Amino acid sequence: MSSESNSTTPGASRPGLDIVALLKQHAGENYELHSQHVNPANVRTLKTIGFDRCYVRAEGPYLWDVKGEKYLDLLSGYGVFGLGRNHPEVRRVLKEFLDANYSSLVKMEAPLLSGLLAAELKKRMPNQLDYVFFNNSGAEGVETALKYARCATGKPAILHCKKSFHGLTYGALSVNGDESFREGFEPFLPGARAIPFNDLAALEAELKKGDVAALVIEPIQGKGVNIPSPGYLRDAIALCRxxxxxxxxxxxxSGMGRTGKFLAIEHEGPGMDPDIVVLAKTLSGGFVPVGATLCKKWIHEKVFSSMQRSVVHSSTFSQGSFAMAAGLAALDVLDRENLIANAARMGDLLGNGLRAMIPRFEFMKEVRNRGLMLGIEFGSPKSLTLKMAWTTCHTLDKSLFPQAAIIPLMDKHHIITQVAGHAIDVVKLLPPLVITEADAQWFLTAFEDVMVQMHKFPGPAWDVLTGIGKMALTQRAR
Ligand SMILES: Cc1ncc(COP(=O)(O)O)c(C=O)c1O
Structure with missing residues (x-):
């Protein structure tokens, strides 16, 4: 762990940490360390599906493991790496910023960089949103929005959609429509009520009860990549109003350009008028946790209604200068490299390429995408033998089937994807916005090969899966 090149500060008993040497010394020990110190259950899951790789280098949409193998990352850290990994421009800005020895988190001050980033974010909104609260994650942004809504309206209830995902802190989890995340953590925030997504009548019935502060909604549901009918979001806003x-x-x-517009809600056309917008993930460029909650003036004035209440909602790390610099750099890259247009173009390429496969492969039911938020849904096939594979898988475990696609995508083709949620048959892609046509083609060729193999039953593609399914059954029985 020592390094001759490292400087020793006066009074220090040994040279400072050599992080590069530390990484080399322990390369490949990831899963052993995690089994012992972090999350053994997660290690078992990753090993079971063959995702237990040790990545040591990352650039754009690519990762390299300890053996030097290259991977295409179509998950982008759940969407954090919209700009790709280690974007050179964001890195340059952050290095220059660190070298400037600039102040941060003085707290009893109004920091310059958060003012500049707030102004930049406001410029990109489809409507007039006046003030920005900065936080450190998506869930914190949602917590902020929920607190604002209750405080501004004086009402207790919050509506959310079934199958929604808004994060896993208590407020956010209370409006999380995915039961698998809620189990074991009850009771939740009183007044959190679920309605079906894409159902205006259900929304209006709840609104009429008169106790509702807000509807919190993803314009495209991440779990399952569910896209609402045209007009739903616009009409939902009108009903709320x-x-x-x-x-x-x-x-x-869905924000920060992923869907081919800065905000996904803009796909409804001009004049969309949300009261509060929550951003995170790509806003950091992947380097620092940062999120933002933008709101209208009257809402802000209800919350921060006096000098005494001027920090009634706050967080120690909010507006850290390094995070704000990352945010400014990320927006700059998004603009200068025309990444939003690239997301739209690459999304079309992938979406259309996948849709063209549907007639050839019985398991493929539907491909949904807005830009680079894509879901490939599987469904029960027509032919009897394949139906047997489908039924066997679903009997063993409701979340098993899409693993038949993501495991060989990783194992054979070195492409990282994920299953879009629990007990749904959807593979999800959240590629970095920087992917090229060659990357899209890499995936399309690989996916086609995986489909060919999956449509051979019985066959080796199914042996792995039934093994996993049986293991899951045994574990549950214990
Ligand atoms: C729509 C949405 N909201 C909120 C969150 C929570 O964000 P975080 O994981 O940063 O807390 C997520 C995370 O995936 C999300 O997709």
Whole structure:
């Protein structure tokens, strides 16, 4: 762990940490360390599906493991690496910033960089949003929005959609429509009520009860990549307005250009008027946790209603200068490299390429995408033998089937993807916005090969999966 090149500060008993040497010394020990110190259950899962790789280098949409193998990352850290990994421009800005020895988190001050980043974010909104609260994650942004909504309206209830995902802190989890995340953590925030996504009548019925502060909604649901019908979001805003209820647009995953527009809600056309918008993920460029909650003036004035209440909602790390510099650099890269247009173009390429495969492969039911937020849904096939594979998988475990695609995508083709949620048959892609046509083709060729193998039953593609399914059954039985 020592290094001759490292300087020793006066009074220090030994040379400072050599991080590069430390990484080399322990390369490949990841899963052993995690089994012992971090999360053994997660290690078992990763090993079971063959995702237990040790990555040592990252650049753009690519990762390299300890053996030097190259991977295409179509998950981008759940969407954090919209700009790709280690973007050279964001890195340059952050290095220059560190070298400037600039101040941060003085707290009893108004920091310059958060003012500049807030102004930049406001410029990119489809409507007039006046003030920005900075936080450190998507869930914190949602917490901010929920607190604002209750405080501004004086009402207790928050509506959310079934199958939604807004984060895993208590407020966010209370409006999380995915039961698998909630189990074991009850009771939740009183007044959190679920409605079906894409159902205006259900929304209006709840709004009419008169106790609702806000509807919190993802313009495209991340779990499952569910895209609402045209007009739904616009009409939902109008209904909320009619009943004096705030519309919270959770763009943590779909925002920052991922869908081919800065905000996914803009796909409804001009004039969209959300009361609160939540951003995170790509806003950091992947380097520092940072999120932002933007809101209208009247809402802000209700919360921060006096000098005594001027920091009534706050967080120690909010507005850290390094995070704000990362945010400014990320927006600059997004603009200068035309990444939003690239997201739209690459999304079309991938979406259309995948849709063209549907007639050839019985398991493929639907491909949904807005830009680079893509979901490939599987469904029950027609032919009897394949139906047997489908039924066997679903009997063993409801979340098993899509693993048949993501495991060989990783194992054979070195492409990182994920299953879009629990007990749904959807493979999800959240590629970095910087992917090229060659990357898209890498995936399309690989996916086609995986589909060919999956449509051979019985066959080796299914042996791995039934093994995993049986293991899951045994574990549950214990
Ligand atoms: C729409 C949405 N909201 C909120 C969150 C929570 O963000 P975080 O994991 O940064 O807390 C996520 C995370 O995936 C998300 O997709």
């Amino acid at each position: 009619k009943h004096g209820v705030l519309f919270i647009d959770d763009e943590v995953q």
